[in-house]
Amino acid sequence: xxxxxxxxxxxxxxxxxxxxxxxxxxxxxxxxxxxxxxxxxxxxxxxxxxxxxxxxxxxxxxxxxxxxxxxxxxxxxxxxxxxxxxxxxxxxxxxxxxxxxxxxxxxxxxxxxxxxxxxxxxxxxxxxxxxxxxxxxxxxxxxxxxxxxxxxxxxxxxxxxxxxxxxxxxxxxxxxxxxxxxxxxxxxxxxxxxxxxxxxxxxxxxxxxxxxxxxxxxxxxxxxxxxxxxxxxxxxxxxxxxxxxxxxxxxxxxxxxxxxxxxxxxxxxxxxxxxxxxxxxxxxxxxxxxxxxxxxxxxxxxxxxxxxxxxxxxxxxxxxxxxxxxxxxxxxxxxxxxxxxxxxxxxxxxxxxxx
Numbered sequence: 244x245x246x247x248x249x250x251x252x253x254x255x256x257x258x259x260x261x262x263x264x265x266x267x268x269x270x271x272x273x274x275x276x277x278x279x280x281x282x283x284x285x286x287x288x289x290x291x292x293x294x295x296x297x298x299x300x301x302x303x304x305x306x307x308x309x310x311x312x313x314x315x316x317x318x319x320x321x322x323x324x325x326x327x328x329x330x331x332x333x334x335x336x337x338x339x340x341x342x343x344x345x346x347x348x349x350x351x352x353x354x355x356x357x358x359x360x361x362x363x364x365x366x367x368x369x370x371x372x373x374x375x376x377x378x379x380x381x382x383x384x385x386x387x388x389x390x391x392x393x394x395x396x397x398x399x400x401x402x403x404x405x406x407x408x409x410x411x412x413x414x415x416x417x418x419x420x421x422x423x424x425x426x427x428x429x430x431x432x433x434x435x436x437x438x439x440x441x442x443x444x445x446x447x448x449x450x451x452x453x454x455x456x457x458x459x460x461x462x463x464x465x466x467x468x469x470x471x472x473x474x475x476x477x478x479x480x481x482x483x484x485x486x487x488x489x490x491x492x493x494x495x496x497x498x499x500x501x502x503x504x505x506x507x508x509x510x511x512x513x514x515x516x517x518x519x520x521x522x523x524x525x526x527x528x529x530x531x532x533x534x535x536x537x538x539x540x541x542x543x544x545x546x547x548x549x550x551x552x553x554x555x556x557x558x559x560x561x562x563x564x565x566x567x568x569x570x571x572x573x574x575x576x577x578x579x580x581x582x583x584x585x586x587x588x589x590x591x592x593x594x595x596x597x598x
Contacts, residue, residue, distance in 0.1 A: 294438060349402065351442055370408075388426075418583060420449070426440075459549065527561060
């Protein structure tokens, strides 16, 4: 059974106190080593090569107790105390195996993140799956924590065969965003060992510019039509196919979608539309604002407003131009161009990196 786990409210995180003492050179080498050992991939299955195990603070205290009991038992030749120390040692050894099995075989797969604007909390969806042995219920993965670096974690009590989770990240600026590696960790079963790994699901998400409410200002790239603001609306016509609508008695049978009627979808009519007047543009040069970011935010709001009204429009950001069109695909294309404007490398590869 599929489950979905939502993250708690996100907050602006602070880096670990010890991170300031780690030289940048060591951090860079650690990142290169992780990229070789656990390369980025949309789907990652945890194995012995990607799982790390170290005793926790409680585990170190447990080991110290074993050592003290063993010295006490051998010094006073007390077999009961020696037996107790060996029993605690066997528990410690068993916890190593179960800590590893709790993560081994777990598969993490990245999903397409929802549409995100700058200065908003981002929720990256991830699915976790596992091959459960029906003859052994102890193969399930329990108490799994997921988080990005320096971000609040979410805890999954029991993964089972499949579960969906969303990992939160603090607000970011517009452009292509890679949250980095996901830390998957657990202290199961007794907290004696901490088992963890760093998984890179190759997430590259385009964050749109933050929409700023403003008045829609349409213009024409032609000099003789610089004041026509009402162009681009769709009116009934015969030029472009728009979609299907419910058949109304009295309409021409030539426009009936007979193929859909044969499929049992009922009487539907083909609807056509054509642009009303001359196509118009959204232009960065004609957008007022105190800064480039403010202008782009206003353009982002206007793109959504025009698309909601099913208007035909084009977008001109200096030498970057998107021809006149309408619809959801056109809206996303315009928002991506606005989000990546001014970021040369991202603008060239933005469409390929959209996850």
